[in-house]
Amino acid sequence: MRRLSSVFLAVLAAVGIFLVPASPAAAAEVNLGLSATASASYTSPWESVAAINDGIDPPSSNDTQNRRWGTWPNTGEQWALLTWTQAQTLTSAQIYFFDDGGGVRVPASWKLQRWTGSAYVDIPGTYALAVNAYNTVTFTAVSTTRLRVLLQSGSASVGLLEVKAIGEGGQQPSAWNPPANLVNPLNQVWQHVESTYPNLYGFRNYGWDQVMANRGSINYCVRWDSSAPVSAALRDQIHAALARQFKKWMDVMAGHNAWPYQSVPLKVVGWAVRDRATLQWSDNSVDVYVNDIRENAPQCAEPCGRFFNQSGNYPNCPGGASHHYDMSLWLTAGMGGGAGGDWGQRVGSEYYVNAINAENMHILLHEIGHSFGLDDFYDWTPTGVGGFLMKAGSASQITEFDAWMLRDWWRHLKSRYGY
Template structure:
């Protein structure tokens, strides 16, 4: 089990010259969002999707589309955190006001992280409904942008935050200085422990690259419980959200070729078709194919069984193949992960569908990309991080750079 908050160590920020408007792009989707508080039925990940709300009055609960703090009042904040410094010149905020427990804030402001503290950004802070509220400022170079809201008589919330600046490609390998030694220790340990480390060709990296920047999943429903169509869609959404937390760390980094890595669930495996309470054909259904005493999607469609990337016997063709399985097992404690996918308890997963960080699943996805466990040793200067089981509940700075280190060592196999 894992516990901790995401704290990315940031480069010192400096005030620079404003960018021309035509050079600015929305950098928010590549950031990791966090918040002072999020109501259990809301999602802080809703704030940086890059989408445009129709209006401010999206009624709740509307899980996954809005961030709100009901019943908390007073000062609340959301924060965008990037893995490297971004040059920002403006931001836009779209407020949530559902006419009930979440209303417009009494006031709000932006803050940037200067390497040691949060600094207020001077500007004009409008509070319009049904529109973006834009603040333009002299360019800052920072890895954290915070929206601070002071509530009025009700709680506060947001639908979208956009942060505009210069789109930059982080060249090469540039981890923070204090992480160089522990990262080298980790990689040396990998090389000495796993003799086939470079020869293995079915890491998550290989799967994403083989698909041209996407990933397909099958759900192994290893439970006697029924599943509604709404639960199915929530299971898919939670999986995609968790996978995105890892792959977004690569956006703009060291020749990583993709802005995003979409996740598609193409199939469900179950013992009894009656357990799946939907009749649409959005996913393939596999019934009674038992492997490891659990339902299994068709082997001819699975990359684990066809690592050459060819699926000539897959019903529906190659587009119906699955790269990994989400194996949800009733009564299963802890987790397991590898190139085949991730296994967690079905009860645990269902009870955390709205949780921003499903930490066991996040840990196991890390294994699918090659990240190791740290049961018997800890890298120098490190204490608590997601891949050290029981010490973190979300991806930390050290996890992020270990992840990027894998890409550094493997990207040449893809000609990059």
């Protein structure tokens, strides 16, 4: 379901759109790791696994300036993983070890593995153990969605400063070059959007507008429309799950068609609840709003909400602009299905908590798609396209077609931000 805020709709004359697939990007060796998502077997709380694909060349293995990935005090077999939303063709990798001469040292041995879809398989190669330098491994080209660095510790814990996954560019599209078979259905979708939403170019509160207003981040408020208690741990899990799902959409944009953000950090700044006692924490890490009821549900303060302040100024938000929220995650007890729009997403609180560790929370993903303008497909299907997330019930994750629909929105809106 979708619902954008009601605004006065100005009727725009439909504009003919002609889609011409650009010629494929010239094949060039590029670091595809930059568009991957990094994860690891374990990360020391003061380190960051995002360090391994942030594009920063370390000054030395004992880098004290930039963020690092390390497993101290854990030892034994450890791993760091790069995951892409689409398969990448890789031909080499360059690994820079973290070694501080103390608790984190180069491993005793290491190797690369690729994901086959069901298992990790070793990539044959020569694995060096140099410090203060990249260790390069070249191999026969592999196509995979995951590259894993498997480390066996030696005298201490292990860590990495950077992982470059080298392959041919063009796998991660850098411009408007959808697969040929998607050009026609994407054309149909955009014409349908233009004819259905005549004010689509006048509307200024898409997720796009929110991310750009924040220069690459997004703030949320949780509307806890339930009497079920929430521990601090559950609060943090709800935050983490939302960030993981939101990231799936933003990863589609990383590196594409001048989209300026490699990642879009998500922060939950507030919680709204009927009764303060429902929230079982006493720290002040988030703003708490009690019994401010709208639509028969608790909400965070309107002076802090983007929906109510679409100029992007929050003069009456008690904590100032940094405490503003762009969207609400509205979790309603006993609700099935969902709703999404510029105001945020609404799903069942039980659904959310039960799916909190799911790889794909597909209802939430679908509703986030609406927040970025994507439409429903209740009564029609673009020609030649199978199941996809925005056609409710036909897919449970973001498909390539969903990804290209999102990119199409950016293609049509980016000029409003100067791109």
